[in-house]
Amino acid sequence: MDQTAIAFRGVTYRAQGRVLLGPLDLEVRRGETLVLLGRSGSGKTTALKLINRLLEESEGTVLVDGRPTREWDVISLRRHIGYVIQETGLFPHYTVEKNVALVPRLLGRPETEIQERVAGMLRLVDLEPQEFRGRYPHQLSGGQRQRVGVARALAGDPEILLMDETFGALDPLSRAELQQQFMEIQKQVRKTTVLVTHDVGEALLLANRIALLEGGKLLGIYSRAEFLNSSDRTVAAYRACGNLQFPGDDRHA
Amino acid sequence: MLEFIRLHRVEIATLTLEHIWLVAISMAIAVLIGVPAGILLTRKPKLREPVIGGANVIETIPSLALFGFLLPAPWLGARADRIAITALALYALLPIIRNTYVGITGVDPGVREAARGMGLTSRQMLWQVELPLSMSVILAGIRTATVLCIGIATIAAAIGAGGLGEFIFRGLAMVNDSLILAGAIPAAILALAVDLGLGWLEARLRPPSA
Amino acid sequence: MKRVAIVLCCALALLTTSCGSRPNRLVIGSKNFTEQLILGELLAQQIEHKTELTVERRFYLAGTYICQQALLAGRIDMYVEYTGTALTAILKEKPSSNHQEAYQQVREQYARRFGLAVTEPLGFDNTFAMVIRGEDARRLNLQTISQAAKYAPQWRAGFGYEFMERPDGYEGLARAYGLRFAAPPRIMDLGLLYRALKEKEVDIVAGSATDGLITALGFVVLEDDRHYFPPYDAVPIVREQTLQEHPEVKTVLEALAGKITAEDMRRMNYAVDGEHRDAKQVVAEFLRAKGL
Numbered sequence: 001m002d003q004t005a006i007a008f009r010g011v012t013y014r015a016q017g018r019v020l021l022g023p024l025d026l027e028v029r030r031g032e033t034l035v036l037l038g039r040s041g042s043g044k045t046t047a048l049k050l051i052n053r054l055l056e057e058s059e060g061t062v063l064v065d066g067r068p069t070r071e072w073d074v075i076s077l078r079r080h081i082g083y084v085i086q087e088t089g090l091f092p093h094y095t096v097e098k099n100v101a102l103v104p105r106l107l108g109r110p111e112t113e114i115q116e117r118v119a120g121m122l123r124l125v126d127l128e129p130q131e132f133r134g135r136y137p138h139q140l141s142g143g144q145r146q147r148v149g150v151a152r153a154l155a156g157d158p159e160i161l162l163m164d165e166t167f168g169a170l171d172p173l174s175r176a177e178l179q180q181q182f183m184e185i186q187k188q189v190r191k192t193t194v195l196v197t198h199d200v201g202e203a204l205l206l207a208n209r210i211a212l213l214e215g216g217k218l219l220g221i222y223s224r225a226e227f228l229n230s231s232d233r234t235v236a237a238y239r240a241c242g243n244l245q246f247p248g249d250d251r252h253a
Numbered sequence: 254m255l256e257f258i259r260l261h262r263v264e265i266a267t268l269t270l271e272h273i274w275l276v277a278i279s280m281a282i283a284v285l286i287g288v289p290a291g292i293l294l295t296r297k298p299k300l301r302e303p304v305i306g307g308a309n310v311i312e313t314i315p316s317l318a319l320f321g322f323l324l325p326a327p328w329l330g331a332r333a334d335r336i337a338i339t340a341l342a343l344y345a346l347l348p349i350i351r352n353t354y355v356g357i358t359g360v361d362p363g364v365r366e367a368a369r370g371m372g373l374t375s376r377q378m379l380w381q382v383e384l385p386l387s388m389s390v391i392l393a394g395i396r397t398a399t400v401l402c403i404g405i406a407t408i409a410a411a412i413g414a415g416g417l418g419e420f421i422f423r424g425l426a427m428v429n430d431s432l433i434l435a436g437a438i439p440a441a442i443l444a445l446a447v448d449l450g451l452g453w454l455e456a457r458l459r460p461p462s463a
Numbered sequence: 464m465k466r467v468a469i470v471l472c473c474a475l476a477l478l479t480t481s482c483g484s485r486p487n488r489l490v491i492g493s494k495n496f497t498e499q500l501i502l503g504e505l506l507a508q509q510i511e512h513k514t515e516l517t518v519e520r521r522f523y524l525a526g527t528y529i530c531q532q533a534l535l536a537g538r539i540d541m542y543v544e545y546t547g548t549a550l551t552a553i554l555k556e557k558p559s560s561n562h563q564e565a566y567q568q569v570r571e572q573y574a575r576r577f578g579l580a581v582t583e584p585l586g587f588d589n590t591f592a593m594v595i596r597g598e599d600a601r602r603l604n605l606q607t608i609s610q611a612a613k614y615a616p617q618w619r620a621g622f623g624y625e626f627m628e629r630p631d632g633y634e635g636l637a638r639a640y641g642l643r644f645a646a647p648p649r650i651m652d653l654g655l656l657y658r659a660l661k662e663k664e665v666d667i668v669a670g671s672a673t674d675g676l677i678t679a680l681g682f683v684v685l686e687d688d689r690h691y692f693p694p695y696d697a698v699p700i701v702r703e704q705t706l707q708e709h710p711e712v713k714t715v716l717e718a719l720a721g722k723i724t725a726e727d728m729r730r731m732n733y734a735v736d737g738e739h740r741d742a743k744q745v746v747a748e749f750l751r752a753k754g755l
Contacts, residue, residue: 052370078372089367092460093385103371138461152371162370263519271538333532411525413532423523426495426652 004066005030005160005192006051011060013046021046021216023060033186033193035203037238038213044196047213048162051194052081065159079106082153082161082191086168088145090137096122096148097133103156121151124185143174147181154189161193167202179205200238204228212238257431265420269439272416275334275409276402279341283398287346288391291353292379301354308347316340316405320412337406337414344405345398352394356387389459396451403444407436417443488517489705489712492530492539495523496653497742498589498673501731502543504746506699509719509755514711526625527552534579540705541712545589545695549573549581551631558631558693562588565694578703582713583720584696587673587728591626591692592684593636594670596660600683607688611667612640620648621656621665631693633669639691657682673725675733697723722753 004027012022021043028034036044049055050062053074062069069077082103090099100121104114119129125147137145146166153161167175167182179202186193197203203210210227212219212235219234227235258265294301314322323329323336330336360383368382384391410418420436423429489510493503500522507518521539524530531553533539546565550556554572559565570581593608605611626632627650636642649665656668657676670677670684677684699716706713727749734745 054366054370075372075374078370080372081370083367083370085363085367085370087361087363087367089361089363089365089370091364091368091382091386092361106372106377136461149367264521267519332535333529334536410529413524413526413529415533415536415538419524422525423495426525427523 002066003030004028005064006194007063008047008050009061009063011047011050011057011062013043013050013055014058019216021050022058024218026211026218026221028192028194029208030192031190032208033195033206035207035210036194036196036213037198037200037203037210039198041215042213043216044198044213045164046216048164048194048196051160051162052078052083079103079156080158080160082156082158084146084149084153084161084163084166086165088137088149090145090148090152092137094136095133096127096135096137096140099137099148100133100152100155102152103158107156117155117157118151121155122148124154124188125151126181127151141174142170143178146170146174146178150182150185154185154191159192161191163193163195165196165198168197168199175202182206200241254431254434257435261435265435265439268415268417268419268436269443272403272406272418272440272443275337275341275406275414275416276399279338279402279406280345280395280399282338282342283345283349284395286342287349287394287398288353290346291350291391292357292383294350294354295357295383296375305347305351305354308350311343312347316344316408317411319343320409324412333409333413334415336412337409337416341402341405341409345402348394348397348401349391350394352397353387353391356390356394357383359390360386386460389455392451392455392458396448396455399447399451400444403440403447407440487515488519489541489709490519490521490539492524492533492542493520493522494527494530494542495525497675497732497735498671498728499543500742501728501735501746502585502697504742505719505723505750506541506543506716508743508746508750509715510712512750513715513718514709516709516712534700534702535577537702537704541699541701543585543697544700545697546584547590547631547693547695548629549698549700550693552625552629558635560690560693562694562696566696566698569698573700574703580701580703580706582699582701582716584698585719586697586721586723587725588694588696589671589673589725589728590687590695591632591636592670592672592674592677593667593687594657594660594674594677594682594684595667596663597681597683599666600685605683605685607686608640608691609688611685612642615642615644615667618644618666619646619664620644621651621659621668622648623653623656623669624650626669636669636691639689673728673732675729675731675736678729679733679737718755722755 006028008024008026011024013020024047036047038044046055050057051064051069053069064072064077097118100118101114104117109117118133122129122132127144127147132144137148140148149166167178170178183206195206204224204227207224209221209223211221214234220232222230222235228239230236290304294304319340320336323339328335329339364382364386365378368378373381406416407418407421410416410422417436417440420432424432424436491503491507493499503520503522507520510516511518521533524533527544527548530539530542530544534542546569547558549569550565551558554569556568559568566584573579573581593611595605595611599605603614622633627648633648649659651659656670657674657680659665660668660682661680672684676682699719701712701716731745731749734740735742
């Protein structure tokens with residue numbers, strides 16, 4: 001049980017009479033990066049949001065650290081989970097420093113610790129603290145903003161990281177850069193990560209395992225190798241349309 | 254005209270101060286009630302229709318009529334300044350409530366979602382995200398309301414509340430242009446000054462967009 | 464942001480204290496017709512001459528209600544009111560036909576309800592006067608209102624706003640004398656009534672007993688034989704607070720008791736209205752002549 005960070009048990013999500021997700025049974029192992037892959041409307045974002053209770057399941061149970069999310073204090077739950085969305089949602093009226101320091105401040109950490117943490121997080125995402133901490137989001141490029149978003153999500157030292165199409169809005173070069181960056185970070189911090197994407201290439205690059213979703217149902221969970229060799233028609237279709245090029249194929253196999 | 258101003262400068266100053274006082278008190282009341290009301294509407298959307306609808310109705314009542322309605326009210330109606338301040342505050346409510354509501358609901362949904370996801374409580378959301386980011390819009394509402402009040406306050410002199418309208422009404426009764434202008438010009442200047450001043454503040458408070 | 468708030472609060476505090484009379488400054492109000500201006504000017508000059516206080520004049524206030532509000536709010540310190548008006552329009556009591564009774568009632572209630580002091584009457588009664596052209600009076604041999612009532616159906620009447628609306632105005636008069644006019648009375652500004660009468664746009668107006676134009680234009684005041692109109696003795700009304708802070712004002716006002724007769728008032732009114740003389744001068748002359 002300790003190895004399971006997140007678990008979905010018979011989870012269904014219904015909205016306006018329609019079933020958008022489920023029934024879903026899924027486990028996320030501690031320290032792994034699980035990618036939820038699927039097209040728009042496949043339910044992957046829904047599944048993600050059930051983890052930090054931005055949405056509530058209609059049936060079934062979502063467990064985080066062995067406890068049903070329903071039993072967690074929802075604010076506490078969210079503060080212990082890092083959350084990065086595609087638009088970053090950086091507070092435009094806060095400096096980079098204030099943005100990144102947000103969760104540690106909410107958790108009541110002492111100020112000196114917060115300052116160190118902010119600097120540390122910025123370095124982690126390859127942004128020189130001296131240069132960037134006083135800037136405002138509108139003074140940053142798209143890529144830089146995404147990095148701050150990741151730094152912010154990690155600042156509270158969460159057990160779990162949720163990422164929703166985080167690299168989707170960036171130009172290909174920035175996207176590639178950030179994906180590399182993310183893998184570096186993972187080597188250092190080893191967070192349990194659930195990452196939502198519709199991009200096959202990204203999934204294969206970043207994932208330990210890939211959970212393929214379609215029409216709200218889980219089609220299967222695959223390791224990289226399994227995904228590349230699967231004879232399943234849907235998987236094959238994904239392989240076909242993805243631009244599958246992997247420079248330096250030596251990461252977590 | 255200049256000679257007139259020089260001769261009557263004390264009176265002009267007195268009436269201008271009275272005018273400002275009427276508007277200031279009314280606006281203070283309207284903001285203290287209106288902004289929380291606007292915030293409440295974002296939390297309880299069901300109230301939106303009745304509250305904004307109600308404020309709308311008040312807005313359509315001609316000012317002089319509203320003054321008249323309030324005359325027989327107990328305590329309120331006993332003093333002209335109370336009537337004037339009440340009416341002015343009522344008129345100021347709609348722009349303020351509406352802009353507060355629009356400002357807050359207009360906050361970038363991405364920011365809102367990120368904030369929720371990070372574990373901000375509803376209260377923290379309000380003070381750290383929603384209010385700072387909607388301050389510019391709220392201020393726009395206050396600006397509209399204040400300029401409106403400065404105008405309506407000139408009519409308050411008709412019921413004895415003092416202010417620059419006294420010059421205007423007197424000038425009308427005596428068919429004296431100088432008097433009318435002595436009331437109208439300061440009122441207009443006041444309105445312009447407030448409009449520009451708050452406009453500047455509004456621009457400063459606008460959150461920088463990416 | 465905080466600094467802005469502090470500045471605003473200070474400004475507000477400054478404003479609230481600066482409204483109304485300052486330490487050695489009194490504000491004297493008056494309504495917006497000639498007699499009121501003269502009386503206001505009279506009070507002002509007396510206080511200026513007999514005390515160390517400076518006086519600010521806030522004349523031409525648009526009516527009884529406005530003056531009352533200004534007094535209550537402290538925007539003016541005093542003005543001259545008429546007992547009959549105070550009784551019915553402000554105190555909402557029934558009109559009285561007795562001078563002493565009216566005065567006592569007004570004095571007692573104003574003190575109790577508003578904290579306003581009513582000093583001694585100035586000496587004349589500005590009651591309503593039903594006024595007709597001299598030629599009509601002579602031709603039809605009219606001296607009283609009862610006599611004139613017979614011709615009412617052929618006449619047009621002209622009255623001011625207050626006269627139309629007040630309980631002690633047109634409504635009661637029509638009932639008391641059985642007046643019925645051909646058409647509803649024309650309502651116009653007080654200042655325009657006599658001109659309309661002269662130009663024959665109306666045949667009878669409700670004026671005041673002290674109107675200067677009455678003698679000047681050769682008009683005639685009809686006698687109120689049924690004693691409908693209540694007394695309207697002119698009395699200064701002052702804020703209690705003002706009297707307490709400046710007892711010398713009380714002395715000045717008491718010295719004016721009974722010093723102005725109806726004829727005095729009519730003459731001063733005519734000097735300003737008819738001869739277009741400056742009110743300040745007219746008042747100064749009067750005060751000198753009376754040795755005040």
